[in-house]
Amino acid sequence: MSQFFNPRRLVILVILVLLALAVVGITKNRAELSSLEKIVIDSTAPIQRVWTGITNSLAKGWQGIAEIRQLKQQRDELAKMVRELRNENRQFTETRLENERLKRMLGFQEKSPYQTLPARVIGRSVNNWFSFLTIDQGVNAGVRKGMTVITVNGLVGQINAVSNNTAQVLMILDQSSAVSGLIQESRENGIVEGTSKPDGTLIMQRLPRDAKVKKGDHVFSSGLGGIFPKGIFIGRVAKVERETYDISKKAVVIPAENFNTLEEVLVITNNTPVKPLTPVEGDENQ
Amino acid sequence: MRFIIMFFLSFLGLTLQSTFFAHLRFFGVVPDLVLILVVCFSLLKGAAEGAAVGFFSGLLEDILTGRMLGINALSKMLIGYLVGLTEEKVFKENPWVSVAALFVATIFDNLIVFLCYKFFSALPNSGIVAFNRVLWPALVYNVFLAPLVYLRLYSWLTSKPKHY
Numbered sequence: 001m002s003q004f005f006n007p008r009r010l011v012i013l014v015i016l017v018l019l020a021l022a023v024v025g026i027t028k029n030r031a032e033l034s035s036l037e038k039i040v041i042d043s044t045a046p047i048q049r050v051w052t053g054i055t056n057s058l059a060k061g062w063q064g065i066a067e068i069r070q071l072k073q074q075r076d077e078l079a080k081m082v083r084e085l086r087n088e089n090r091q092f093t094e095t096r097l098e099n100e101r102l103k104r105m106l107g108f109q110e111k112s113p114y115q116t117l118p119a120r121v122i123g124r125s126v127n128n129w130f131s132f133l134t135i136d137q138g139v140n141a142g143v144r145k146g147m148t149v150i151t152v153n154g155l156v157g158q159i160n161a162v163s164n165n166t167a168q169v170l171m172i173l174d175q176s177s178a179v180s181g182l183i184q185e186s187r188e189n190g191i192v193e194g195t196s197k198p199d200g201t202l203i204m205q206r207l208p209r210d211a212k213v214k215k216g217d218h219v220f221s222s223g224l225g226g227i228f229p230k231g232i233f234i235g236r237v238a239k240v241e242r243e244t245y246d247i248s249k250k251a252v253v254i255p256a257e258n259f260n261t262l263e264e265v266l267v268i269t270n271n272t273p274v275k276p277l278t279p280v281e282g283d284e285n286q
Numbered sequence: 287m288r289f290i291i292m293f294f295l296s297f298l299g300l301t302l303q304s305t306f307f308a309h310l311r312f313f314g315v316v317p318d319l320v321l322i323l324v325v326c327f328s329l330l331k332g333a334a335e336g337a338a339v340g341f342f343s344g345l346l347e348d349i350l351t352g353r354m355l356g357i358n359a360l361s362k363m364l365i366g367y368l369v370g371l372t373e374e375k376v377f378k379e380n381p382w383v384s385v386a387a388l389f390v391a392t393i394f395d396n397l398i399v400f401l402c403y404k405f406f407s408a409l410p411n412s413g414i415v416a417f418n419r420v421l422w423p424a425l426v427y428n429v430f431l432a433p434l435v436y437l438r439l440y441s442w443l444t445s446k447p448k449h450y
Binding site: 016020022023024026028037044047054055 | 297298300301302304305306308309333334337341346349350354355356357359360363364367402406407
């Protein structure tokens with residue numbers, strides 16, 4: 001403690017204390033800051049701005065961390081809502097499209113000279129060897145083996161097997177399928193056979209050697225053989241070729257219907273046409 | 287040179303108090319970084335230098351507070367001087383020295399400031415309540431930060447200059 005009583009230091013300390021107290025006394029009631037004080041205070045502004053910027057960033061970061069959990073929860077809720085709404089929207093779209101198709105089918109049914117039974121496609125071929133469709137109408141609804149199956153656009157095939165509530169349709173695409181066909185423009189007959197090719201084309205065989213068949217001609221069922229009713233649109237000629245030995249011609253036919261997207265079909269339950277069928281809207285695009 | 291650095295550190299400390307630590311209040315109180323700097327410096331450099339640093343840093347605090355000049359200059363100078371008297375009697379490597387010094391210094395500093403305000407600016411009778419409200423959180427906060435500042439200052443002030 002000897003330092004504390006060091007006279008020289010003690011005197012200086014007392015002087016400084018008194019000086020400080022004097023300054024306090026002088027400045028306690030002053031109206032304005034001195035110029036020096038103003039300069040010192042002003043000089044802190046840039047540094048304070050920097051600190052404030054850093055502090056605010058940190059505060060925001062901290063706040064952000066605190067909000068993450070809340071945001072995650074909100075995000076999950078919104079994602080769930082979006083999923084539900086998307087699902088609902090899909091269902092609405094699906095219903096609307098189905099409605100449009102059924103309306104078209106109903107219009108066709110009313111105009112059709114045949115008695116038809118609407119059916120839904122509920123299944124397709126289980127292997128690559130056959131081109132089948134399964135529909136949701138069977139014996140109970142009046143479906144019988146051999147009945148013709150069509151759509152608004154044209155011929156689909158024939159009932160090949162039938163159970164109480166379902167039926168199997170052998171499509172004209174199948175290589176075992178053969179339909180007696182007629183070229184609308186030249187009135188020439190041939191046999192339209194399935195090829196089971198991936199491109200879904202048909203071949204119209206046994207056209208006369210001098211047949212005036214050309215690309216774009218319309219092919220209808222001729223009704224010969226009594227299997228398929230007459231006048232059902234099958235497709236359009238895409239290419240004409242000569243058969244081996246040049247004794248006849250054959251034509252590549254593009255079917256009127258896109259069999260990959262079939263959802264509803266009509267089963268013709270009587271084979272007595274009153275007037276020939278003409279393709280309804282859309283066959284030009286096939 | 288170290289006076290200028292200490293003065294600058296006090297300046298930075300004061301700006302930090304008004305910005306960064308304003309968001310990190312402990313029971314509504316910010317730490318007194320100038321006091322912490324003065325006490326730690328005085329422990330390492332003795333009474334004379336401690337008093338000088340205390341006086342100018344305190345004066346700077348007064349100016350930035352924008353009220354009466356001299357109160358903090360007075361308290362920090364006295365604290366710097368008194369803490370500096372123990373310089374040769376404490377084990378400087380031990381940061382707990384700063385904890386003990388800050389504990390006493392915080393009480394002393396708040397007491398002087400309180401009395402000065404009471405005496406010079408007619409603090410209302412409820413001032414004692416304010417003193418109580420400020421003192422205890424300030425004690426905890428200052429004591430908590432003391433070793434951090436002390437260790438930094440210790441490594442700076444006791445490092446030997448490099449010779450190449």
